[in-house]
Amino acid sequence: MTFQSDLDQFLAADGQDVILRRLTGTTNQVAVDCPCRAFVRGYQPKELAGGIIQGDTHVILSATDIIRAQWPGGEPVTNPPTATDPRVPRKGDRVIIEGKARTVEYASPTSVNGILHRIDLTVRG
DSSP: OOHHHHHHHHHHHHOEEEEEEEEEOSSSOEEEEEEEEEEEEEOOGGGOOTTOOTTOEEEEEEHHHHHHHTOSOSSOOOSSOOTTOTTSOOTTOEEEETTEEEEEEEEEEEEETTEEEEEEEEEEO
16 A cells, blocks of 8 residues: 555545636636545634634545646646646635535645645635
8 A cells, every 4th residue: 555545545435526626718717627536624613723714624635636637737747746736726726515616725735755645725615
């Protein structure tokens, strides 16, 4: 077992289907979607600090689905990934959870040996 396969197995068993969405373009925006498995939970009252507010949601994604779909496409990926890795959701991207669009407020990627594995998101809405 590896870190990545353990996370993927956990999400397969205990996660739910979500859609990661980035809007591209200015006047005629196009949605670039990526179906993903994710672990979704609300924040506990004691976690409400540092910009996290009541109603925000913590989303854990594996990079497996994102890499497989080559999401969002069009931007080169550096190796190792940098802070501007296009595969990492950015503020303003969306996560569709149970049909409701929520906005990414913060993303925290985890890389091991230069390979993107896990992304923790704070989403609002």
